Amino acid sequence: MPLVKYIQHDGSERQIEVEVGQTVMQGAVDNMIDAIAAECGGACSCATCHCYVDESWRSKVPPANDIETEMLECAVEPAAGSRLSCQITVTDELDGLVVHLPESQY
Amino acid sequence: MSIDKTDPFREARESDRTVVANYSDERIPMILRHREVRLAARDWQTYSSDAPCRVPIPEESDVRQVRQLPIEVDPPEHTDYRKLVLPFFQRPLDPTMAPKIEALVDTLLSEAMTKTSVDVVAEFALPLQSRALTHLLNMPMEESELWISWGTHVFRTGGDSLDTEQAGALDRYIEQQLDRAEDNPGADFFSELHRAQFKGRGLTREEMTGIANLTFAGGRDTIINLVSSGLGYLAQNPKALQQLRENPSLINTATEEFVRYFSPKTHIGRVATKTLDIKGEAVEVDQRVSLCWASANRDASVFEAPAEVRLDRKPNPHLGFGHGPHSCLGAPQARLVMRSVLKRLVERVSTLELITAEQAIEQIGGIERNVGFEQLHIRFSE
Ligand code: HEM
Ligand code: FES
Numbered sequence: 091m092p093l094v095k096y097i098q099h100d101g102s103e104r105q106i107e108v109e110v111g112q113t114v115m116q117g118a119v120d121n122m123i124d125a126i127a128a129e130c131g132g133a134c135s136c137a138t139c140h141c142y143v144d145e146s147w148r149s150k151v152p153p154a155n156d157i158e159t160e161m162l163e164c165a166v167e168p169a170a171g172s173r174l175s176c177q178i179t180v181t182d183e184l185d186g187l188v189v190h191l192p193e194s195q196y
Numbered sequence: 197m198s199i200d201k202t203d204p205f206r207e208a209r210e211s212d213r214t215v216v217a218n219y220s221d222e223r224i225p226m227i228l229r230h231r232e233v234r235l236a237a238r239d240w241q242t243y244s245s246d247a248p249c250r251v252p253i254p255e256e257s258d259v260r261q262v263r264q265l266p267i268e269v270d271p272p273e274h275t276d277y278r279k280l281v282l283p284f285f286q287r288p289l290d291p292t293m294a295p296k297i298e299a300l301v302d303t304l305l306s307e308a309m310t311k312t313s314v315d316v317v318a319e320f321a322l323p324l325q326s327r328a329l330t331h332l333l334n335m336p337m338e339e340s341e342l343w344i345s346w347g348t349h350v351f352r353t354g355g356d357s358l359d360t361e362q363a364g365a366l367d368r369y370i371e372q373q374l375d376r377a378e379d380n381p382g383a384d385f386f387s388e389l390h391r392a393q394f395k396g397r398g399l400t401r402e403e404m405t406g407i408a409n410l411t412f413a414g415g416r417d418t419i420i421n422l423v424s425s426g427l428g429y430l431a432q433n434p435k436a437l438q439q440l441r442e443n444p445s446l447i448n449t450a451t452e453e454f455v456r457y458f459s460p461k462t463h464i465g466r467v468a469t470k471t472l473d474i475k476g477e478a479v480e481v482d483q484r485v486s487l488c489w490a491s492a493n494r495d496a497s498v499f500e501a502p503a504e505v506r507l508d509r510k511p512n513p514h515l516g517f518g519h520g521p522h523s524c525l526g527a528p529q530a531r532l533v534m535r536s537v538l539k540r541l542v543e544r545v546s547t548l549e550l551i552t553a554e555q556a557i558e559q560i561g562g563i564e565r566n567v568g569f570e571q572l573h574i575r576f577s578e
Contacts, residue, residue: 127289129528131448134511136527157498157513160234164520177511196282 092185096123097144099193108180114189115139115176125191132176134158138195139175140165144188151178151187166195201557201566202457203503205491214475217486217561219254224561225474226463226486230495230515233487236466237520243466243485245522246270253465253486253560259363264410265403271521280392280399281407281525284385287332288528297536300327305544308576313551316572321423322348325416328533332526333385333411342369343412348420370408374401385411415526418460421556421568422534425458429505430541431548431574439507441542450507451534456514457505459490462558462565464518489515490565549575 091107094117098104108117118126118139130136134157143151148171154162158177162168175189200206208215209228217224227233236243248263249256263269266277287293304324308314326343330336346365377386389404399407430437440446463486472479479485492515494502499509517524524530541548551573558567 129289129531130452130512131531132510133449133452134513135452135515135517157511160231161513163238164523196279196286 092180092182092187094180094184095186095188096125096141097188097190098123098125099191110180110182112180113176114141114178114180114187115174117180118175118191123191125193125195126175127195128176130176134161134174134177137161137164137174140168140192140195141173141175142169142171142190142192143173143178144190145171147184147187147189150183166192199564200503201555201564203491203494204563204565205488206494209491209495212475214477215563216477217253217563219561222255222484223477224253224465224484224486225477225479226488226491227474228488228491230492230498230513233489233492233515234519236485236487237515237518237522240270240274240521242469242472243487244270244469245274245466247465247467250467250484251465253463253484255465260367260409262402262406262409264413265406266525267410267414267522268406274521276394277403277407278521278525280394281411284332284334284388285525286528287334288532293331294532294536296331297328297532298540300324301536301540302544305540305576308574309545309578313549313573313575316427316574317348317420317424317569318571320427321420324423324533324537325419328419328529329412329415332529335384348417366409366412367405370405370412374404374408411526414524415529417568418526419530419533421460422454422458422530423537424569424572425460426454426534426537427541427548427574428550428553428569428572429454429458431550433505434547436505436507437542437548440538444539444542446507447535447538447542449510449512450538451531452512452514453505453507453509454534455516455530456493456499456509456512458568459493459514459516460567461516461518462490462560462567463488487518489518545576545578547575547577549577551575 091109094106094108094114096104096118106117106121115126115128115132119128127138129138158174162172205228214225227236245251245268248268251268266274304320314320323344326340330340373386377390381387392399465484465486468479468481468483474485496502517527553572554570555566556568556570558565
């Protein structure tokens with residue numbers, strides 16, 4: 091299973107195996123990573139699953155679609171690499187993916 | 197052509213026009229398209245919420261004096277007020293909350309299954325909403341009996357009939373609770389309002405009242421309508437119930453889809469801070485416009501087959517809980533309640549049978565829209 095590395099705002103790291111086809115959001119929620127609130131459960135309607143894709147991975151993660159891009163404007167402190175983690179589906183190509191988590195989703 | 201009352205905005209939206217909600221002393225053009233509603237909801241400098249009693253449509257100055265917070269104020273004050281109440285509104289995200297809400301659903305389902313039928317509005321959704329609110333506000337379960345006794349039509353926000361006497365009951369209750377919490381503080385919502393610090397000072401009585409008023413009024417009809425509409429749909433579509441039973445992982449997407457499709461809050465007002473042109477309708481400074489979530493949620497440029505309920509719809513960027521800085525604080529609570537209903541329903545109930553139903557119609561200044569039910573009798577079978 092592909093490994094995803096979640097780096098929390100305080101610098102602590104969690105390496106989690108996420109099944110292919112699951113989302114980066116689901117991997118976090120299933121493993122009690124509180125920095126991903128994911129209120130809407132992945133419907134792309136809440137923007138509380140915001141994360142920042144590590145610079146080294148930005149070109150490998152398929153880009154956000156229009157719906158996600160608009161929703162990202164509601165995220166707290168959007169920046170380069172900002173994504174909604176519920177819209178990133180894990181694939182074998184994303185094995186080793188690194189995402190940074192914000193301090194808060196609110 | 198007959199107008200579909202679940203989406204009376206369709207023709208105007210699709211031909212890129214507005215519709216105007218006409219009140220005796222006010223004409224309110226409505227923004228109908230998903231993209232435009234979103235943009236307006238984020239542009240608080242132009243579409244302001246800084247207007248006591250004028251964010252709901254029709255306005256509520258006859259039923260309350262107090263400015264509801266944080267909904268009737270703009271950033272940056274809004275941001276500070278919102279932060280104060282956020283910890284309470286996030287309680288439903290705590291994993292210990294779900295079993296509590298499911299237990300409430302269980303009690304109601306057990307009762308329902310002993311009867312030939314129940315009115316889902318008054319005997320299921322209302323008690324569920326009120327009892328669930330005790331958990332949100334960290335108050336004793338007994339309090340919910342009084343809240344339930346206020347009935348389904350207490351102090352409607354955004355509805356048609358505004359009941360001054362009922363609204364008085366809410367005012368008196370909030371006053372009493374704030375007194376109680378001052379003399380006898382605990383860990384409940386009212387006590388926390390006394391402890392809260394806003395810009396380095398405590399909240400005034402008026403501010404506390406404004407926050408409490410919104411908390412009680414905003415999350416009542418909306419949840420009741422969502423739960424009733426969802427159950428009404430499942431009673432009329434046994435295949436949908438079966439689909440959820442076979443695949444309970446659809447409960448989350450189904451909940452979002454019900455919020456989109458039924459849009460329990462049709463629209464909300466904003467006050468123009470500069471002259472605007474809403475598809476040819478001129479809006480002067482200090483006049484109001486409507487952000488129509490219900491219309492945006494049927495926008496075919498965003499949602500495939502928008503008039504269909506698709507329990508597995510994903511992504512589902514609906515605006516049922518609003519959008520931008522004021523997006524619904526009660527959304528985690530509403531989601532938890534609806535998901536808990538669906539979860540226990542598929543685990544415990546084999547069939548739902550619709551006995552009688554009377555649609556509730558919201559009057560929007562000359563436009564009619566179905567929102568929930570006046571009554572909805574359903575038989576729940578084990
Ligand atoms: C299905 C149920 C619900 C729906 C459809 C709904 C809908 C909405 C909408 C559309 C807004 C945005 C208002 C605006 O932009 O001016 C809003 C705001 C709000 N809602 Fe809800 N709501 C629901 C449940 C609740 C519940 C259960 C509560 C409280 C217990 C609640 C409390 C609030 C509050 C406090 C705000 C104001 C947030 C702010 O101004 O920052 N809502 N709601
Ligand atoms: S979980 Fe709600 S937008 Fe990602």
